[in-house]
Amino acid sequence: MYKKLIPPVALALGLLAITAAVALSWSVVDPTTGAGPDFMVSLPLNDQADPSVAYNPDDDQYLVVWRDDRGNDADIYGQILSSGGIPQGNNFVIAGATNEQSDPHVAYNSTDHNYMVVWRDKRDGANYDAYGQVISYTGVLSGSNFAINTDGGDQKPSDLIYDPNANHYLTVWVDAGDDRVEGQLLSPAGGLIGSNAFTVTNAGGDRPRAAYNSNRHSYVVVYEQGDDIYGQAVAGDGSLSGSAFPVCNDSAEQATLDLEFNSTTHEYLVVWRDKRNGNWDLYGQRIDEDGNPQGIEIVICDDSANQYGPEVAYNSRVNQWLVAWVDHRNLSAGGVDIYGQRVKNDGSLATQGNFSIYDGPNDQSSVALAARPTTTGAEYLAVWEDRRSDDGLEVIGQRIGASRGTINWHDFNVSAPLENQICPYVAYNSTDQQFLVVWQDERGDGTDIYAQIVLTTGIPISDNIVVQDMGSHQLVQPAASYSPISNTYLVVWHDQDDGDIDERVINADGTLGSVHSVSISGTQPAVAYNSTANEYLIVFAGPATGDKDINGRRVAADGAFVGTVFTISVNAADQSLPQVDYNATDDEYLVVWSDERTDQGDIYGRRVGADETLLGSGDFLIASGADAQGAPSVAWNEDVNEYLVVWHDYRDSGVTGADIYGHRVAADGSLLEDEIALCTASEHQQYPRARYIPAYGRYFVVWQDNR
Numbered sequence: 001m002y003k004k005l006i007p008p009v010a011l012a013l014g015l016l017a018i019t020a021a022v023a024l025s026w027s028v029v030d031p032t033t034g035a036g037p038d039f040m041v042s043l044p045l046n047d048q049a050d051p052s053v054a055y056n057p058d059d060d061q062y063l064v065v066w067r068d069d070r071g072n073d074a075d076i077y078g079q080i081l082s083s084g085g086i087p088q089g090n091n092f093v094i095a096g097a098t099n100e101q102s103d104p105h106v107a108y109n110s111t112d113h114n115y116m117v118v119w120r121d122k123r124d125g126a127n128y129d130a131y132g133q134v135i136s137y138t139g140v141l142s143g144s145n146f147a148i149n150t151d152g153g154d155q156k157p158s159d160l161i162y163d164p165n166a167n168h169y170l171t172v173w174v175d176a177g178d179d180r181v182e183g184q185l186l187s188p189a190g191g192l193i194g195s196n197a198f199t200v201t202n203a204g205g206d207r208p209r210a211a212y213n214s215n216r217h218s219y220v221v222v223y224e225q226g227d228d229i230y231g232q233a234v235a236g237d238g239s240l241s242g243s244a245f246p247v248c249n250d251s252a253e254q255a256t257l258d259l260e261f262n263s264t265t266h267e268y269l270v271v272w273r274d275k276r277n278g279n280w281d282l283y284g285q286r287i288d289e290d291g292n293p294q295g296i297e298i299v300i301c302d303d304s305a306n307q308y309g310p311e312v313a314y315n316s317r318v319n320q321w322l323v324a325w326v327d328h329r330n331l332s333a334g335g336v337d338i339y340g341q342r343v344k345n346d347g348s349l350a351t352q353g354n355f356s357i358y359d360g361p362n363d364q365s366s367v368a369l370a371a372r373p374t375t376t377g378a379e380y381l382a383v384w385e386d387r388r389s390d391d392g393l394e395v396i397g398q399r400i401g402a403s404r405g406t407i408n409w410h411d412f413n414v415s416a417p418l419e420n421q422i423c424p425y426v427a428y429n430s431t432d433q434q435f436l437v438v439w440q441d442e443r444g445d446g447t448d449i450y451a452q453i454v455l456t457t458g459i460p461i462s463d464n465i466v467v468q469d470m471g472s473h474q475l476v477q478p479a480a481s482y483s484p485i486s487n488t489y490l491v492v493w494h495d496q497d498d499g500d501i502d503e504r505v506i507n508a509d510g511t512l513g514s515v516h517s518v519s520i521s522g523t524q525p526a527v528a529y530n531s532t533a534n535e536y537l538i539v540f541a542g543p544a545t546g547d548k549d550i551n552g553r554r555v556a557a558d559g560a561f562v563g564t565v566f567t568i569s570v571n572a573a574d575q576s577l578p579q580v581d582y583n584a585t586d587d588e589y590l591v592v593w594s595d596e597r598t599d600q601g602d603i604y605g606r607r608v609g610a611d612e613t614l615l616g617s618g619d620f621l622i623a624s625g626a627d628a629q630g631a632p633s634v635a636w637n638e639d640v641n642e643y644l645v646v647w648h649d650y651r652d653s654g655v656t657g658a659d660i661y662g663h664r665v666a667a668d669g670s671l672l673e674d675e676i677a678l679c680t681a682s683e684h685q686q687y688p689r690a691r692y693i694p695a696y697g698r699y700f701v702v703w704q705d706n707r
Contacts, residue, residue, distance in 0.1 A: 039458040040413035041424070041437045042450065044070045044091070047393040048077070048415035049385040054106040054115060055370040059137055062370060063115050064383050064414045065094060066395045067102040074100045076119050077415065080139045083372060083379070085397055085412045090419070094133050095145050097123040101131070105160040111167045112188045113137050118148065118171050120156040128154040130173055132190050146190040149197055153177020159210045165217040166236050168193055172200065172208040172221055181205035181223050185238045198238045201230070210234075211261045211268055216289055220259065222270055227253040229272050231291050245291035248283065252276035260314040260321060265345050267294055269321050271310040280306040282325055286347050295347045301339070301354050305329040312343075313369035315402040317378035319345045322400065324357060324367045324382050336363040338384050338398075342405050352405045357398055360411075361459055362387045364396070371402070378402035383414060391463035417443040417464075421450070427480040427489055432508055436489045438467065438478040446472040449493050451480075453510055462510045473497040481529040481536055486557040490536050492518065492525040499544035501525045505559040518553050519565050521545075528580040530610055532587050535562055537608070539578040539591050550575045550593050552608065566612050569604065569619050573597040580608075581636045581643065586667055588615060592622065592645050594630040601628035603647050607669050620669050623661065625651040634665075635690040635699055641667045644699050646678065646688040657684040660703050683707045 046069035053064045060083045068077040068091075076095040080088040094117055095101040104119040114136050121131040130148035135141055149155045154176040161170045169186040181200040185193035200208065200221050208223040218241065222231040228249040233241035247270050248254050257272040267286050274283040284298040301307050305328040312323045320342050327339040337359040342350035358364055367384040379399050386396040395415040399408040419442035427436045434455050441450040441464075449467040454460050468475055474496040482489050489506040501522040505513030518525070522542035529536055536555045541548035550569040554562035568591055569575050578593040587610045595604040603623035607615035623629045627650040634645045646662040660679040664672040678701055679685045688703040 040416060041452045041454060041460065042417050042421035042439060042441065043389070043392075043394055043413065043452065043460065043464050044068070044415055044417045045392065045464060046070050048395045049393045050103050050366055051383040051385060051395045051414070052105045052368050053370040053381055053383045054108040055372050055381070056108045056115070056137060057374075058110065058113055060372075060374070061088065061137070062381055063106055063108070063135065063139075064395065064397065065104040065106045065117050066415060067104065068415065071096065073098065074102045076101045076104045076117065078117070078135065078139065079414050079416070081397065081414065085381070085399055085409060087416065089139055091416050092139050094135065094141065095119060095121065095131065097121065097145065099123050099125055103156060103158070105157055105171070107160045107162040107169060109162055109167070109188055110164050114142065116160060116162075116169055116186070116190065118157040118160045120154070124150070127152065128156050130155040130157045130171065130184070132171075132186065134188070134190055143189070148184055148186065148192070149173070149182070151175065151177060155182075158208055161210045161212045161219060163212055163217065163236060170210055170219055170234070170238075172210050174206055174208065178202070179204055181208045181221070183210075183221065183234065183238060194238060200232050200234065200240070201225070201244055205230075207256060209258050211259045213261050213266070213289055214263045215266045220268055220291065222247060222257055222259050224255055224257065227255070229254045229257055229270065231270070231287065233289070233291060242290065247285055247287065247291075248272065248274070248297065250274070250276050254283070256309055258310055258312045260312045262314050262319070262321070262345055263316050264319050269312055269314070269343060271300060271312045271323050273308055273310060277302060279304065280308060282307045282310050282323065284323065284343065284347070298343065298347050298349070300341050300343070300349070301325065301327070303327070303329050303354070305331060307339070309366060311367055311369045313371040313380055315371040315373050315378055315380065317373040317375070318402045320350070320402065322369060322371070322380050322402070322405075324369050326365045326367060330359055334359065334361055335387075336365060338364045338367050338382065340382070340400065340405065350405065355405050357382050357400065357407070358384070358386075358396070358411055360388050362390050364388075373402070379408060389460040389462060417441065419443050423477060425479045427482045429482050429487070429489070429508060430484050431487050434461065436480055436482070436506060438480045438491050440476045440478055440493075444469060446470065447474045447476055449475045449478050449491065451491065451506060465506065465510050465512070467491055467504055467506065467512065468493065468502065468515060470495065470497070477524055479525055479527050481527045483529055483534060483557040484531070485534045488557060490527060490555060490557070490559065492527050492538050494523045494525060494544075501538065501540050503538065503555060503559060513559050516559055516561065518555070519551065522551065523548070524577055526579045528582045528589060530582050531584050533610060537580060537582070537589055539568065539580045541576045541578060541593070547572070547574050548576050550578050550591065550606075552591070552612070554612065563612060568606050568608060568614065569593065569595075571595065571597045575604070577631050579633050581634045583636050583641070583667060584638065585641045590634055590636070590643050590665065592632040592634045594632060595619075598624070599628070601630045603629045603632045603645065605645065605665065605669065616669050622663055622665065622671065623647060623649070623675065625649055625661075627651050627653055629661070631687045633688055633690045635692045637692045637699070638694060639697060642672065643667075644690050644692070646690045646701055648686040648688060648703070652680065656680050656682055657706070658686050660685045660688050660701065662690070662701070679703065681705070681707045
């Protein structure tokens with residue numbers, strides 16, 4: 001027998017889209033269930049911005065790095081992602097010194113099988129300096145942060161390129177003190193190659209970018225010179241090859257550039273934003289290894305709105321470039337978006353034309369690209385900073401098919417909170433057609449209760465809400481319900497340190513009411529809303545330690561208590577894991593729980609009147625199969641006035657592990673027909689949650705599955 005009784009993971013986001021299917025606007029929803037793709041709900045606080053990304057072909061993975069403001073100052077964070085966009089481990093801190101660290105750039109070292117990151121750093125409190133860090137392919141820091149250049153004035157690295165032939169790096173920046181573009185070769189461990197940085201141009205220059213030439217084992221650095229774009233060839237040893245050359249010196253302004261080398265045709269594509277038509281458009285120019293123009297300039301995007309911040313990556317598998325940028329064409333309707341354009345090796349544009357990488361709500365900006373030139377499934381990964389929550393910035397990623405520019409899978413969060421976020425519970429707001437998701441969060445000193453308001457499209461519309469933070473206290477087992485009359489939520493949880501049950505009202509806009517203690521000793525809370533009285537019933541197991549009984553307390557929609565704690569079930573053995581739903585037809589509740597009065601666990605229930613009266617002849621047995629039954633859930637069916645109770649069941653644990661069973665229960669507590677084996681797959685299926693969806697006329701049951 002395998003018995004595992006822990007606080008149940010509450011109704012997770014698998015039902016989120018189903019609950020309000022009529023309000024969904026995802027373009028990729030399941031036509032049967034209405035469920036859209038998964039998305040991250042627990043988000044780091046403050047801003048995550050300025051992303052950069054590098055592809056690791058040895059492990060078929062990416063490292064994304066960014067500036068992160070979740071601490072007191074801006075720091076540098078990173079995240080390893082599989083090629084499918086799945087996080088490998090957690091976000092990790094790359095640089096967290098005092099003052100600001102920002103604008104990171106990352107490159108992969110195919111010889112030593114690791115990464116290097118460089119950034120601008122203000123740890124000395126005066127000027128920006130150039131710093132770096134070596135990171136293993138698993139995301140472990142190798143050594144400590146190292147200084148690259150700490151000369152007077154500001155040094156702000158704007159690119160980092162790896163040379164596999166010499167097994168070293170080139171980083172470039174503008175030295176504000178001397179008003180020139182400089183470069184520095186770095187050893188694989190971050191040591192300086194040469195006693196000083198070398199000068200790329202001493203005639204001003206801004207925003208330098210570099211690309212590696214795999215044919216000559218050299219580089220080209222391009223930069224803004226006044227209102228024009230210039231370039232300079234640089235040998236592998238850091239010496240300059242020839243003189244600076246113009247890439248574009250049209251009489252209008254050109255700015256914000258990037259370039260990438262085509263290893264098949266041995267050409268570069270330089271891209272920039274250009275104001276020759278009055279607004280900012282995107283242009284490009286192919287140049288050979290010496291900087292000579294190849295063909296005419298390329299109009300990448302001349303939409304009537306403005307385009308900014310172009311980035312370019314080359315994918316050798318399809319012998320094409322992808323240019324991505326920040327696009328204002330939908331500014332008045334929905335904000336700033338991320339667009340792309342594939343450019344063929346001859347400089348012609350792919351017939352797909354400009355395409356949207358992401359055009360969701362609010363603003364997206366600061367896009368970065370990496371190419372994945374695999375034999376099958378060649379792709380790009382675009383990452384950008386995103387304000388879709390209309391609050392802080394987050395780092396979002398999107399996979400893009402290399403051959404046709406398809407949007408592969410859906411966009412996903414890269415920046416995430418540290419530590420664990422577990423035990424989610426969701427309540428639906430039928431007035432505003434949005435959800436409140438609550439969970440227990442370990443990002444702080446103890447375990448806290450957090451929440452997030454989410455649209456039915458899966459878009460967060462606020463920053464994460466700190467519902468309660470008691471320092472080192474362990475706040476666990478959150479649950480929530482919604483009052484459509486008051487347009488407010490009630491969140492309940494258990495404080496393990498104080499041993500009590502607490503509750504708090506959250507308004508629809510995310511503002512918080514006061515915290516109230518429901519019981520001085522209790523655990524495992526659940527809550528249901530009474531639409532007749534506009535109040536809630538909170539049920540819980542208590543006391544917090546020792547054998548537990550099932551108790552309840554009524555709470556008004558504003559969080560005030562209605563009466564005192566009352567007992568629902570008392571027995572010498574343990575009663576635990578209660579759940580409750582409200583029957584609006586009969587103005588009563590059905591409370592169900594796991595009960596050990598006769599063996600290791602059965603499922604019992606009790607009808608409770610809205611006035612706290614215990615109805616019927618007493619507790620009634622719902623399930624008592626061989627071995628243990630536990631972790632029940634209950635859903636009321638308003639169409640036929642009956643309930644569905646579901647639980648995990650160990651009667652066949654020696655054969656299939658824990659299974660999911662259910663039983664229909666009449667409004668008077670009598671059992672209807674036979675038990676239902678909902679899932680008897682191999683391994684364990686546990687902690688089910690049930691909801692009745694009137695729009696579909698059916699129940700939906702979800703569970704944790706280990707098959």
